[in-house]
Amino acid sequence: KNTDEWIRLGSVSKVELNTPTLFKTTIETQTGWINAEEEFSAYVLTTNGQDFNVMSNICTHLGCRVRWIPDQDGFFCPCHNGIFAKDGSVVSGPPPRPLDRFEVKVEDGVLFVKRG
DSSP states (O other), X not given: OOOOEEEEEEEGGGOOXXXXXXXXXXXXXXXXXXXXXXXXXXXXXXXXXXXXXXXXXXXXXXXXXXEEEGGGTEEEETTTTEEEETTSOEEXXXXXXXXXXXXXXXXXXXXXXXXX
């Protein structure tokens, strides 16, 4: 089974400059004979509209979902008060490492991320 999978996130035109934008999509997974749907979310950041940094919305501490807080210019994890900078690096709290990043490609104005 090929574990490297490109997931379609959406149009690059939806990404605001200098503001992490949350993309949500549903992906179909298959385990044996069972088909299931799984929600996949990621934050996309660009400073120039051409280069994209795609980060997981899952805290690296215990797997809670982080959310972007514009007033704080950072990501916040409500479970144990973890704080991440705009680029996903750890600012404070218990997270042991930055938010996970995904390999990204753009085809015809559409963002894809690699999940492997």
